[in-house]
Amino acid sequence: xxxxxxxxxxxxxxxxxxxxxxxxxxxxxxxxxxxxxxxxxxxxxxxxxxxxxxxxxxxxxxxxxxxxxxxxxxxxxxxxxxxxxxxxxxxxxxxxxxxxxxxxxxxxxxxxxxxxxxxxxxxxxxxxxxxxxxxxxxxxxxxxxxxxxxxxxxxxxxxxxxxxxxxxxxxxxxxxxxxxxxxxxxxxxxxxxxxxxxxxxxxxxxxxxxxxx
Amino acid sequence: xxxxxxxxxxxxxxxxxxxxxxxxxxxxxxxxxxxxxxxxxxxxxxxxxxxxxxxxxxxxxxxxxxxxxxxxxxxxxxxxxxxxxxxxxxxxxxxxxxxxxxxxxxxxxxxxxxxxxxxxxxxxxxxxxxxxxxxxxxxxxxxxxxxxxxxxxxxxxxxxxxxxxxxxxxxxxxxxxxxxxxxxxxxxxxxxxxxxxxxxxxxxxxxxxxxxx
DNA sequence: CCTACCGATCGGTAGG
DNA sequence: CCTACCGATCGGTAGG
Numbered sequence: 501x502x503x504x505x506x507x508x509x510x511x512x513x514x515x516x517x518x519x520x521x522x523x524x525x526x527x528x529x530x531x532x533x534x535x536x537x538x539x540x541x542x543x544x545x546x547x548x549x550x551x552x553x554x555x556x557x558x559x560x561x562x563x564x565x566x567x568x569x570x571x572x573x574x575x576x577x578x579x580x581x582x583x584x585x586x587x588x589x590x591x592x593x594x595x596x597x598x599x600x601x602x603x604x605x606x607x608x609x610x611x612x613x614x615x616x617x618x619x620x621x622x623x624x625x626x627x628x629x630x631x632x633x634x635x636x637x638x639x640x641x642x643x644x645x646x647x648x649x650x651x652x653x654x655x656x657x658x659x660x661x662x663x664x665x666x667x668x669x670x671x672x673x674x675x676x677x678x679x680x681x682x683x684x685x686x687x688x689x690x691x692x693x694x695x696x697x698x699x700x701x702x703x704x705x706x707x708x709x710x711x712x713x
Numbered sequence: 714x715x716x717x718x719x720x721x722x723x724x725x726x727x728x729x730x731x732x733x734x735x736x737x738x739x740x741x742x743x744x745x746x747x748x749x750x751x752x753x754x755x756x757x758x759x760x761x762x763x764x765x766x767x768x769x770x771x772x773x774x775x776x777x778x779x780x781x782x783x784x785x786x787x788x789x790x791x792x793x794x795x796x797x798x799x800x801x802x803x804x805x806x807x808x809x810x811x812x813x814x815x816x817x818x819x820x821x822x823x824x825x826x827x828x829x830x831x832x833x834x835x836x837x838x839x840x841x842x843x844x845x846x847x848x849x850x851x852x853x854x855x856x857x858x859x860x861x862x863x864x865x866x867x868x869x870x871x872x873x874x875x876x877x878x879x880x881x882x883x884x885x886x887x888x889x890x891x892x893x894x895x896x897x898x899x900x901x902x903x904x905x906x907x908x909x910x911x912x913x914x915x916x917x918x919x920x921x922x923x924x925x926x
Numbered sequence: 927c928c929t930a931c932c933g934a935t936c937g938g939t940a941g942g
Numbered sequence: 943c944c945t946a947c948c949g950a951t952c953g954g955t956a957g958g
Contacts, residue, residue, distance in 0.1 A: 531831050534747030538937060551943050559937065615828055618744050659902050666883030667876040674875065689872050696909045751953060764927050772953065
């Protein structure tokens with residue numbers, strides 16, 4: 501046990517602990533939380549199940565950390581995307597792009613985040629659900645703003661927001677880096693589709709260099 | 714055991730068997746297949762777990778039947794929607810409407826269908842996966858046809874199809890009959906959004922009476 | 927439809 | 943990091 505770091509209360513991501521969480525991430529995403537046993541996780545690391553408890557305190561703790569961290573990260577990247585401009589059309593494009601890019605890059609995490617809510621015990625399930633509401637509210641609010649400004653046209657900002665979010669979630673189900681479509685292709689085209697959903701009629705000037713990594 | 718019906722090989726949906734499957738449907742949708750025990754299903758019917766085996770042969774069999782039937786039903790309703798007209802724009806609208814309506818009406822079934830693929834054992838998992846590919850191919854093919862005809866405009870029929878399908882799946886996650894939006898509202902607006910995704914610029918004449926039940 | 931029971935597996939602990 | 947082991951629960955069967 502390294503003495504260097506202050507004992508930040510079970511907050512030493514001890515490299516080996518990261519391995520365990522990494523293996524769990526893959527298995528939870530593939531087979532589901534209840535479909536994965538601690539023995540499965542251990543086997544992936546060529547260990548016996550009891551050894552895992554040197555690095556994590558419980559199976560449920562792994563799930564909780566993944567879900568809470570993932571929602572916080574999503575909120576962060578989308579908030580920062582929106583903060584980057586004050587043009588509402590561009591804000592929605594960038595928010596949608598950030599959303600879908602995160603779902604392409606962190607497939608396992610978001611799959612768990614979307615599928616395993618019932619497997620997350622209280623009180624954390626409530627906390628995560630609250631973060632999720634906050635997240636979708638950002639998109640709804642953005643679209644409502646665009647409608648008020650007259651740059652968006654949609655009967656229901658709520659349905660449009662849900663549509664945009666759900667499309668992005670779908671990417672986590674089929675995207676693979678070796679597929680025919682690159683991450684940037686997908687991200688950009690989903691940005692287009694998001695704008696189409698709210699009635700932005702293309703032909704908008706391609707503002708900024710949005711090809712970035 | 715009723716003697717009336719020919720022994721159609723485990724095909725007597727004996728009323729009580731329907732109850733069991735109904736209870737399982739609700740629980741699998743809420744907690745997931747692995748998160749639901751036979752004891753849970755029995756308790757919902759005020760029975761003991763072993764009694765269930767008079768009506769179903771195994772837990773896995775319930776899952777298999779739900780998933781196979783659901784995919785076949787989806788294929789059927791969308792095929793029939795497409796067969797109803799030969800105008801490609803209208804075909805896509807009606808296919809999208811049928812898709813989303815099914816997802817609103819059969820929330821539990823489609824949630825299981827989308828979430829529990831890994832819990833379905835072979836060979837049925839392969840069969841269901843094949844049906845799913847067939848299903849999405851219908852949408853992709855429809856959009857490709859529209860692009861060739863010049864009535865749709867999209868860079869990637871595949872992404873557009875995935876977007877449309879995924880939006881509809883999302884409905885099964887939040888729709889409730891007592892919500893502010895009626896099933897018909899949602900269905901019609903998703904039809905609009907589907908057409909927007911493929912670049913149909915509104916203002917299309919409202920062909921046929923699409924308010925039907 | 928039940929009770930009684932099966933072997934297997936679960937998450938987790940003890941103790942080194 | 944391991945072996946040995948815990949009580950609880952799993953899906954399912956026997957037998958009535």
